[in-house]
Amino acid sequence: MSATEVLRTPHPLDFDPYKVGHGEGGGHDYVTGHGEGGPASKRVIVGYGFWLFLLSDIILFSCLFASHAVLQTATAGGPTGPQLFDPMSVALETACLLISSFLCGLSAVAAGVRNQLWTQVFLFFTGIFGLAFLLLEVRDFTSLVARGASPQVSAFWSSFFAVVGCHGCHVTVGLLWLGTMMAQVYFKGFRPNVMRRLVCFNLFWHMLDLIWVALFTIVYLIGEGR
């Protein structure tokens, strides 16, 4: 009990320490996950909730991957993937997304020390590389369709466009969110709720890169490796 009080900086207001999502309570075990300490801080709550959302998103992708795996050979006499994939373009997309993810991490460092300029700069370039990825992907898609591989051609291409397109949709939504976050950082500054959202955005962006790793391995490389 006393150790807790020593560790805690006094709350600026003489408010109830147990309000929704705040405070850490009077137990003796500080690890709230183990239950003694009372409600966790809002930052932990928001981060954890978003983490759970990301896991559910990964499960959503896993269904698309499962469909892709099952429909791998269902080309219905149409073109197969390795005949039409452009490995150079995939490598470029991978690079764009990885750099974007890295820059996003740097923006988190800048935001951590409350540096408005560098936060905005890093977020901006995160978005630029994300946009480059998206444009490359759109170019890929149009070229595939032009060469007779539209999603309507066969179940294989349906599953390909669904899984890659779903990732692309996530990137698009991420870019929209990124723009909104830049505006928020600019107008609202680094207040706690903006900081929490930045943490969530970071997680989201890294998760998209993580999905892409699974995606280029399963869809492009293993498909070709076979």
Add this chain to the structure above:
Amino acid sequence: MTDERHMDEEGNVGDVGPGFMNATPESIRESVQGYLIGFVLAALLTVASFYVLRTGLIWAPGIVVMLAVLAVAQIGVHLVFFMHLTTAPDNTNNVLALVFGIIVVVLIIGGSIWIMGHLNERVMPMYPSM
């Protein structure tokens, strides 16, 4: 991984959320270093993945296994260096949630492939183009 308990800017101690990073002016170097290491490792693993396919060094049936290993390694790099997942006790909930998610993913993908593969083997297509 440190011995100290994490304290956030609101002065609270306890668990950490995922993606937690304690960036202060003093630790800025350390944080950037973490991202750099992650970036370099991820880049190397990516290059390796693409290279494995082109080189003749690897026994052909092993390529798929190799690719899978590289992908898992890279996902691990992302989780540790970008998403700051650790094995510290304050991260238990995050790791447990991840493990639950992975179990479900494995069950869904593995189960689907097994079930549908079995089905395709047993149920003959009505005409060859299927």
Add this chain to the structure above:
Amino acid sequence: MFGKLTLNAIPFDQPIPLVAGAFVFLVLIAVIAWVIVRGHLPYLWHEWITSVDHKRIGVMYTLLGLVMLVRGFIDALMMRSQQALAFNAPGYLPPEHYDQVFSAHGTIMIFFAAMPLMIGLMNFAVPLQLGVRDVAFPTFNSTSFWLTATGALLVNLSLVIGEFSRAMWLPYPPLSEYRYSPDVGVDYYLWALQIAGVGTLLTGINFVTTILKIRAPGMSYLRMPVFCWTALAANLLIIAAFPVLTATLGMLLLDRYLGFHFFTNSGGGNMMMFVNLIWAWGHPEVYILVLPAFGIFSEVIATFSGKPLFGYRSMVLATMAICLISFLVWLHHFFTMGAGGNVNAVFGIATAIIAVPTGVKIFNWMFTMYGGRIRYDTPMLWALGFTVTFVIGGMTGVLLSVPPADFLVHNSMFLVAHFHNVIIAGTLFGAFAGITYWFPKAFGFRLHEGWGKAGFWLSFAGFYITFVPLYAVGLLGMTRRLQTYDVPEWRPWVLAAGVGVLVLCGALFCQVMQFIVSIRQRESLRDETGDPWNGRSLEWSTASPPPAFNYAVLPNVQGGEPYWQIKRRAIESQQLTAEPDYKPIELPRNSPTGFITAFFCTITGFALIWHIWWLVGLGLFGAYVVFVWFAWRDREEYVIPAEEVARADRARRRAREEWLAQDAAREEWLATHAHPSAQPVGQA
């Protein structure tokens, strides 16, 4: 301009849906007019529609569930009466309408009756039981509710504008593909479920975060009431399973809207993949529905037996085991698909295994009752009815887990009877037990016992009269979803089931009367102490109804069954604990975000169903703007001053002191307490 939507969409030539729709519409208009004329609109808007209070949202969820339950029950009545009339005759429902009725019945009962009832009770009780102020994300909670309501609205809209799906409650392709169902029915189904599914997913995230991260000080995992554990397991399943539903329905949508070939006959599509994936969601869904009910029964049985729950730890273990194993059994829904013996055997064995933890629970409940002083109030009756009925349903389930046996009764009325047996006895009885149990906590007065008991006995009897004949007729070979039939041996059983459903009508009448009579007699049914059932968990320590902040000071939990310990200490020392130091409390501000987002989602969903593309864009843009607007607000919380907290809590303490002074109450408590097996255990 309006896509596929024309005036022909309104079924002027079909009197049944038209009259039903017009009736519902008139009732709705009347209710809205009454609300506006009486000036209740500001109250509704400020206190309910925009509320982010978990208790209010829980009540709204439960209300939605009850209304939809009636709607689904009317569908059931139509099916039973059609089959009663349709022996060698066409009956009164033409096939295409009958197909809509059974599709709507299943969809509504699972997604818009059972789910809201369970989520509503979790919403109401879980934060109270954990001893905290609210859930992790109160505004999302409100959004979840309104998105679920959007789904329910879209499904019911299909009654009068267009038609509903004829492709069963799970729209198996290729029937649900555009080629065979080009009308909007399947689209209504798909978009309603996609929108409601997002709401459910948010609920799952919200509750797992709440239970793992927001608990009263000292409330360690093994001190949580079992209902919290089952809620945790159910919400973990929501997080893991609902994305599967979203993805699977999403693929079907791509097939229907953009000509993809996931599940089509042509283009290499594989329709069995849909069956496979939808059941990878569908089986966990069964446990999402039944696990919270198990939790409710655990609370009810412990309370009304005057004993702590027997085998608390085994209960927790069984719950978590079910949570995991429920992901290993989905193939038993399609044993007959054509997979080989190995696959069927593995899933058959896993299915048989999942009955083990469930059996553990049944024994725990029985041992809790053993040696207890059982009070047969309405919630306990529901729990007892559940125990008996659910065992029968579970046994037929184990029977069906044997693939060769399953082959014989696959898609027969036997199966229909089986799953109604587990879902009605589990989820529905659980919901009614929970509603009668927590109603006094939510509103400050009990429900009328006489009408409640009548409702229970008619439900219990009605259930058996309806579904035992269906078991029998299933074994005689009757398949499900028959619009007409010509086998004379089936006739008496079908008629008997028809009689049963009339008894269930009587049960419904009693339930409705229970609410009406209780509200009218609320003064005599008033509960002043906040603890009408001599409860054991924390929710009974606060006032009824609880103040917006739930607890003036968060309880400091020192063991399992914390409120039982607080009471014991108070009675032994003949006084309450010293008055705490009241502080101002910050609570999340109400927000219309959820309601407005759901409004735009309704528009988007409707526009997507009817292919009105400009309206789709408008709806999505609106939803985005609402979220940015929400993110932009500066004040997230409001403050309740310390004096107000003190005033509310002192009133509660006065009531408790009066209770303490009553000899009778004390003696009753001591009598229960004196029983050797009544000592609280599980001092984890």
